[in-house]
Amino acid sequence: MLTIWGRADSSNVQALMWCVAELDLPHRRIDAGHRFGGTDTPAFLAMNPNGTVPVLQDGDSPPLWETGAILRHLANRYAPDSFWPLDPHARADVDRWAEWAKINIALGFTGPVFWPVWRFPETLDPPALDRALATLTDKLRIAEDRLHRHPFLRGDTLTLADIQFGHVLYRYFSIDIARAELPALAAYYGRLTLRPAFRKHVMVSYEALRA
Numbered sequence: 001m002l003t004i005w006g007r008a009d010s011s012n013v014q015a016l017m018w019c020v021a022e023l024d025l026p027h028r029r030i031d032a033g034h035r036f037g038g039t040d041t042p043a044f045l046a047m048n049p050n051g052t053v054p055v056l057q058d059g060d061s062p063p064l065w066e067t068g069a070i071l072r073h074l075a076n077r078y079a080p081d082s083f084w085p086l087d088p089h090a091r092a093d094v095d096r097w098a099e100w101a102k103i104n105i106a107l108g109f110t111g112p113v114f115w116p117v118w119r120f121p122e123t124l125d126p127p128a129l130d131r132a133l134a135t136l137t138d139k140l141r142i143a144e145d146r147l148h149r150h151p152f153l154r155g156d157t158l159t160l161a162d163i164q165f166g167h168v169l170y171r172y173f174s175i176d177i178a179r180a181e182l183p184a185l186a187a188y189y190g191r192l193t194l195r196p197a198f199r200k201h202v203m204v205s206y207e208a209l210r211a
């Protein structure tokens with residue numbers, strides 16, 4: 001049994017919960033962070049000194065934090081080859097897309113775009129937003145090229161790379177921003193929205209995050 005601490009509208013928790021659901025792993029999730037609090041208690045800080053979510057406890061093992069590490073732990077332990085290949089080079093191929101997505105897409109969207117547009121509109125600086133969107137779009141074009149040729153980032157099946165990439169897209173496609181014409185990306189997002197695990201854990205209202 002997995003225990004996950006973190007609110008359902010945290011983007012990192014969403015990536016984790018989407019993965020847990022795709023792998024069909026028994027779990028319970030405990031709301032923590034933002035309006036739920038609970039992340040500054042001695043007990044929570046003993047699990048994660050950063051005071052952030054998500055945190056995962058897998059059975060009796062010590063708790064883990066840092067979403068990418070948690071996802072890789074679950075993949076190492078529970079995922080099929082199609083999601084997280086055993087072959088080291090094939091695994092690194094998935095992992096480079098996962099890392100690329102975390103650094104360029106998740107971090108390139110959340111702080112520079114989602115926060116000023118949605119969470120903290122009083123901080124919105126239109127020229128800075130235009131620059132952030134241009135940088136993000138340059139990276140999304142790399143995915144666009146890839147997704148013209150493959151249904152998923154790494155090939156024919158959903159992998160850990162899609163978890164790190166795809167969870168950002170619900171917010172990207174639903175907030176009020178100028179989006180570039182990226183038809184393969186839009187079609188990929190459309191395919192993700194048909195997955196029950198994505199609908200349940202990623203397509204979650206972010207209304208409560210508005211400051």
Ligand SMILES: N[C@@H](CCC(=O)N[C@@H](CS)C(=O)NCC(=O)O)C(=O)O
Nearest residue numbers: 010011012033034052053054066067
């Ligand atoms: N690098 C960390 C970042 C964790 C993080 O910043 N989580 C956010 C939610 S997405 C958080 O805990 N925010 C404070 C809160 O929810 O109280 C990871 O990938 O897990």
